[in-house]
Amino acid sequence: MDIGIETIVAIGFGASVGALVWAVRALRRERALTKRLKELLLQDRHTGLPGRAMLEQRIADLMSEKGAKGSEPFAVAVFFLPTYDALVSTYGRKTVQKILEHLWHELDERADWSISACVRSGAAQVAALVRMEDRDTLKQNVTNLLRHCEFLEFGGTTVHVTIQAGIYGLGLSSATPEKALTHAGLAAQHGAPVQFYSTGIRDTAAFENRIESCMRDGLRRQEFKIYYQPKYDIRTRKCIGAESLVRWDSRDLGFLMPGAFIDTFERTGFQLQLDYYIIGQVYRFQQNRRLAKLPLVPISVNQSRMHVGERAYIEHMQKMIEYFGTSDGIEIELTETAFDFSGKEQKKCAIEVVKALKEMGYSISMDDFGTGYSDFALLSLLPLDVMKIDRSLLLAAESSDRMHVLLKKAIELGHGLGMKVICEGIETVAQEHLLLASGCLFGQGFLYGKPMPEEEFEAFLAAHI
Template sequence: GLLLLFFVLLLLTWRQSRMRRNHLEQMQHIIDTDRYTGLYNRSWFKYEASKYLKEHEAQGRFAIVEIGISRRDILVETYGQDVIVELLRRMEATLQKTEWAKLPAVHTSTGRVFFLLRMDAFDSRTQLTTALAHLMHLNEYISIGHLVVHIAFHIGICPLTPGLSVADAMNHANLALHEANPICFYNAEMQQKAEFQSRIESLQQGALSRKEFDVWYQPKYDLATRKCIGAEALVRWRSRELGFLMPGQFIPRFESNGFITQLDFYMLTHVMETMKERRTTGLPIVPVSVNQSRLHMQEKNYLAYMQRLKTYYGAENIELELTETAFDFGTPKMRQHALHVMHELHEMGFRLSIDDFGSGYSDLTILNAIPLDVMKIDRSLLIASRGAKRMQAVLARMIDLGHALGMTVICEGIEEHEQEEMLRSYGCDHGQGYLYGKPMPEAEFSSFLEQHI
């Protein structure tokens, strides 16, 4: 009886131990796999890559590679999450058959694929990038119902060096991914840039409260009379910690983290306040354009705030500049809301301008959908038209199109008299550029205006 009891207890202990082990294995499987695809995930890759490198450290050079699906959010909104799942499964299956790719893993939420790359399999970086380009080519089209959709990828690569952990290399590969067009190798400058951008983000709110952002003005001219007929408000940052910063150093970060909406309101309020003061004191006034981010188009209280500004300061001579990307939304509902916002702003009395027109794939339907007052032609068209008859014809027809739709047409980036003469001959109304004046501080522009109006 004691022997039987012993064996029963032993059996129960073994069964409990096995159940516990199975439970732990199931939990580990959940931790190690991507919930959408069932494939290995990022955390599994980090652990397994570290283990693999320790076991094969004498067998050559390796790199961490991160592949990203371009415009993932748009694909999801348009075609659904299943498209991303299918793409990642296909990419992982391709990598499993590739000799120089080890331990492929995925992260569906960000549309990423990770793997360990054997760099010794290639004689040069050129050969490596060719192989990666072929990898993207194998997966660049996907069938969705009756549609065949083209998919673009971008790739970040971080070669592993002594002392560099897999976790750090993955972070570096991610930095390279954001710089990729379509393939990029990590370098130390990217880390410095990332640290600088992080520093900017930590200082942005304090800078706004201390009013470190200055409003500068660049004059706009009538091409026929060569008189100043307006200006564009531009931002400069006099940072207490970082010194004097140009927009290109901080605006992209503000757009990515959403702070640009606060800066836009700061700029617009300052300009409207200045215009009201000039009206009160009898100083000369010209229309001033102020940039508005596409993020405002989906901001909940944007119209209410703009109405308050208009009521207090007045919307006279205020022009709101938006780029075509302000209407580049993934769903018809979001696009329709953006168009509604534009109509409401126009009803309030704000003039509307489409900035950088012609710089990308222009959607001409927005010219019909939005009550635009001004078409601002991008400087890239002016540069491309130098000595190019076909581009000159495009530029001339674009100006005609603006006039046919009842818009004032302005071209930016004018630096030479020959450009001015060409635009004047095509009937362009206004110009902006270094030929007439560079951006200048508010006090300097006030003096400038009295002499050139």
């Protein structure tokens, strides 16, 4: 009911006091409701903090002032949680909301380069209107904030938080506040820790949206194909194992290499489902060879770092063994970055996961050793079976005597800890000779065999075991 002051005055002259009181109360209720609706439009629904509409209005006001005063150094920054779904499944929705609240407080109350901030919990975003004296300074400010928020503690639990930031300069065009936030959001989802918006990002975002729309149907239709790249004894050139790799033969997108879709899968958490599919296919391959009484070689399966914090991971891996009867011939390959030792909780969790996998009978391989993330604590605390030396260390050793010494010491270290040492990325005979001279007996690379589909790998095994 729309009751104005004229109505109240009329009632006051020609009606009872009770009617006048009723009209005044109705007017107050209407005004309170209107005020509450405005508040809801300006607040984030889950956190109660300022929402996107509020920030859009603040940007619009600033752009209006800027038009009157001339160009001003301002930008819009959007901070995005790329692993939002995985964080929710691991720590719960309330904890993730606390992460967004913490990020908002850092921007709104502590960052002197931030003017105003809002929360969009439904989009896993915090956005801010920020000062931009120059791109490099702003990028450094944002980078420092991401580092400061990388490990947060809630209720005694340390949470590793991956945040990506996108920036859109308000001086780029006459974009509306809504478009400025949208463009910054697209840049935030581009994969880099801090990214400025460009038209190329818009095109990339459109392709990533297509990937997201197709990936679940692609898994249901079994469009993801497993390729196998052989590992070999450099001395005898016999096949001693293989690494499983994935390719996506999409009905809608064509044939895609992992580089085209893995980042999107990691960002959305879909990589967890794909990992389970891949290891299931490798289990099936090994089981078929076992039933056919054919010789087996160990096959490594890459696992995303997100599994380290996944609640049901160990249970799922145990069920795989129960279904197929054994874990023989299955090697779990983890990169060094999967082991985050910056916090006590991460350290404890990583050790527990690897030890549990080892107790189940899985062989454990550390991938990408020597890429700059190495932590000797990993080698001393984790029951690792295989050390895979990254190709970059091999290439560096070809042209540097000092790097050659480091390569030899890394190989000696692996052997001294009882691990099999394999070097990946071998493409020349000279590299084989360098590795043999350094004490490495096993390798992987295009010189011996490229990744191949299952049928070709079956034939390859028959000729090279």
